[in-house]
Amino acid sequence: MSLGRLNHVGVATPSIAKSVETYRVLLGATAIGEPFDLPAQGVKVCFIDAPNTQIELIEPYDESSPIAGFLRKNPAGGQHHVCFEVADIAVAVAELKAKGATVLGEPRIGAHGTPIVFVHPKDFGGMLVELMETPGEDH
Numbered sequence: 844m845s846l847g848r849l850n851h852v853g854v855a856t857p858s859i860a861k862s863v864e865t866y867r868v869l870l871g872a873t874a875i876g877e878p879f880d881l882p883a884q885g886v887k888v889c890f891i892d893a894p895n896t897q898i899e900l901i902e903p904y905d906e907s908s909p910i911a912g913f914l915r916k917n918p919a920g921g922q923h924h925v926c927f928e929v930a931d932i933a934v935a936v937a938e939l940k941a942k943g944a945t946v947l948g949e950p951r952i953g954a955h956g957t958p959i960v961f962v963h964p965k966d967f968g969g970m971l972v973e974l975m976e977t978p979g980e981d982h
């Protein structure tokens with residue numbers, strides 16, 4: 844496995860609408876996607892494009908959302924995870940597990956329509972890391 848590009852920075856928020864306004868007004872964001880629901884992942888999502896990566900705004904879809912706990916601890920939201928691209932998610936998972944990392948669950952389809960998986964924050968000094976299979980790669 845080799846570390847690919849930083850695909851996005853995940854930012855948890857209690858309100859995507861309010862966060863969009865913040866990025867638009869304070870940072871002049873213009874490339875703002877339409878919010879959409881990912882019930883299978885327990886989140887509502889909205890992408891804000893930067894020239895070299897994206898901000899992934901995520902809001903709980905419901906109380907069972909995996910980010911509900913994070914927002915209880917951080918009511919205003921905040922930086923939640925970073926997502927790096929990998930060529931082959933199965934290879935990445937196997938290598939991480941062989942090296943003793945805690946891979947959370949099985950790969951599933953994420954917000955970009957390709958397989959994703961998360962690695963526990965304790966393996967990265969307190970940072971939740973998401974790996975995403977690079978779109979359009981032959982596997």
Ligand SMILES: CC[C@H](C(=O)O)C(=O)SCCNC(=O)CCNC(=O)[C@H](O)C(C)(C)COP(=O)(O)OP(=O)(O)OC[C@H]1O[C@@H](n2cnc3c(N)ncnc32)[C@H](O)[C@@H]1OP(=O)(O)O
Nearest residue numbers: 853884886909912913923947953954955961964969970971
């Ligand atoms: C998938 C759609 C989209 C995409 O890009 O395609 C997304 O990215 S959606 C993102 C939301 N989904 C997830 O986050 C799934 C993976 N997350 C998890 O499995 C859990 O949130 C987990 C295991 C990271 C944390 O579990 P929980 O929320 O129940 O909290 P705990 O109290 O058990 O936390 C244990 C420990 O981890 C620390 N923690 C929790 N969340 C984070 C975080 N985002 N960043 C850094 N650290 C985090 C928490 O403070 C605890 O630390 P401790 O020192 O033990 O108190």
Ligand SMILES: [Co+2]
Nearest residue numbers: 853899926973
């Ligand atoms: Co993400």
